[in-house]
Amino acid sequence: MELFLTGVVLKPKGLKGELKVKPVTDFPESFLRRREYYVGKTPKDVVLRKVQSASFHQGFAWLVLEGAGSREDAEALAGCGLYVTRDALESMPDDRAYIHELIGLEVFDEAEGRVGKVSDVLQMPAHDVYEVDTGNRKVLIPAVEDFITETDLQKGIVTLRRFKEFL
Structure with missing residues (x-):
């Protein structure tokens, strides 16, 4: 089962197991709708927990999650991730994509042709940065309109301009 991180438990609040969670999603309001999460330190050690209140x-x-009704129970969850399955992910607008959808896309330069594959997406304060594996080395490309001209998930490609500037 493929799981996707949507939040990180920071700390408990109060005596009844309430958890402070940092959202790591573009849809933080989804925390008000979701009724369950897979909770664990890693996706491999998760336990399904139902949401009692949000x-x-x-x-x-x-x-407040099922099975974490005391401060001690909640403290044990500090640092855990809250994960959801692919079918529980929110739908993205047409001009946006999830990071897992971008990794593995073929990267083309308008003038040079194929230059590599997206191997990672780094989330930086100003904008995302695509890590492109050229086969010889990894190159970081800012994910901004000045460099990215097209992202087509259907075709599995990212097209950029001025790739040589990053070599």
């Missing part, structure tokens, strides 16, 4: 305040989700 709220959102000042950029953080506040959850």
